[in-house]
Amino acid sequence: MTYDLLVAGGDVIDPGAGLKGAMDVGIAGGKIVAVAPHLPHAEARRTISAKGLLVAPGLVDIHAHVFVNAHDMGGHTDHFCRHSGVTTLCDAGSTGSSNFAGLRQVIDESVRTRIRAFVNLSAIGITGTSRGGELAHFPYADPEGCARTIGENPDLAIGVKLRYGPGLVWEYTTEPVKLARRTAAMAGVPLMIHITDSPIPLPDILAEMAPGDIVTHCYHGRANGIMGEEKQFVLKEVVEAQRHGIIFDCAHGRNHFNFRMIEKALDQGFLPDTISTDLTLTSATRGPVWDLATTMSKLLHFGLPLDEVIRRATAAPAKILGYEGTVGTLRPGANADLALIELRDGRFELTDSDGDTITARRRLITRTTIKDGRITYERPAD
Numbered sequence: 001m002t003y004d005l006l007v008a009g010g011d012v013i014d015p016g017a018g019l020k021g022a023m024d025v026g027i028a029g030g031k032i033v034a035v036a037p038h039l040p041h042a043e044a045r046r047t048i049s050a051k052g053l054l055v056a057p058g059l060v061d062i063h064a065h066v067f068v069n070a071h072d073m074g075g076h077t078d079h080f081c082r083h084s085g086v087t088t089l090c091d092a093g094s095t096g097s098s099n100f101a102g103l104r105q106v107i108d109e110s111v112r113t114r115i116r117a118f119v120n121l122s123a124i125g126i127t128g129t130s131r132g133g134e135l136a137h138f139p140y141a142d143p144e145g146c147a148r149t150i151g152e153n154p155d156l157a158i159g160v161k162l163r164y165g166p167g168l169v170w171e172y173t174t175e176p177v178k179l180a181r182r183t184a185a186m187a188g189v190p191l192m193i194h195i196t197d198s199p200i201p202l203p204d205i206l207a208e209m210a211p212g213d214i215v216t217h218c219y220h221g222r223a224n225g226i227m228g229e230e231k232q233f234v235l236k237e238v239v240e241a242q243r244h245g246i247i248f249d250c251a252h253g254r255n256h257f258n259f260r261m262i263e264k265a266l267d268q269g270f271l272p273d274t275i276s277t278d279l280t281l282t283s284a285t286r287g288p289v290w291d292l293a294t295t296m297s298k299l300l301h302f303g304l305p306l307d308e309v310i311r312r313a314t315a316a317p318a319k320i321l322g323y324e325g326t327v328g329t330l331r332p333g334a335n336a337d338l339a340l341i342e343l344r345d346g347r348f349e350l351t352d353s354d355g356d357t358i359t360a361r362r363r364l365i366t367r368t369t370i371k372d373g374r375i376t377y378e379r380p381a382d
């Protein structure tokens, strides 16, 4: 038998690899070994039909939280990931130098999704307390510890995380950004900055960032976003920053995804580089996020073409996470991670983080998730 599993007759869509059209995907030893029209079914131990479904690389969520039971942002991420076709995700700074070992233990013991993580500049990480953020108290900043943690965990840690917002940093100047950038330079990794409701203008933050660094929550509707205070046009400094290689990630979350901002930004040609959820236990179980396929459906509704939606939730984040060619792609040789997705027509009420609702005419619904060649989720017929 040439194939352990054959995914037959689906509409392959992998813009990152330039694959598109009716094709079979052959899997052996947990890897993709062939993508072509009409692979021999007799050569497969098992064949599943993907007729009428999109066959995409397993989805990659670059901003979520998995530190279960340690703060309100943790969740049984495996559960939600599998249900939406996510096979790889990145924990966006739930922990810092003092509790990263706890995150690793959770991942080793109870998470089957492939994981990477940003390490918080704050030693205590995101504790989820209402008594002030992780860097409201300056002594919690631990640049050396953060860089050391990244150095000691090369299989897991891929960047530095800073949340810049009211009550989250010790002073409302560019000093916290500068310290985070120096830390990232020390560790030789990119920096991810949360920017929602920033007390200082976004261009001031961008001026301290380097190509490859990531702005997360780029479509928030609070103060000092990509359109400044007028909220009409994407700031020229933002357009310039993206042109110079700063990555804009749209991490949805409970507070960071505003339909009016998205509509205007897309109309003006400002596209997110990556699509992510900022998934937490609360936003997965009570909305408005639910899962990555739902966030992707919202961008589809506002006119981002399907190919571009898929690319930004597969190849684009995989590259940033250091998985280029092995994850987020259907190229032969890659890990056999696949999402079989229905593009369903109908009327779907979808809500943003600020309570705005739209009626979408199409929605992406994951029907089957495959990770490392094994089926990890099958949606019941409905």
Ligand SMILES: [Zn+2]
Pocket: 063, 064, 065, 092, 251, 278
């Ligand atoms: Zn987050």
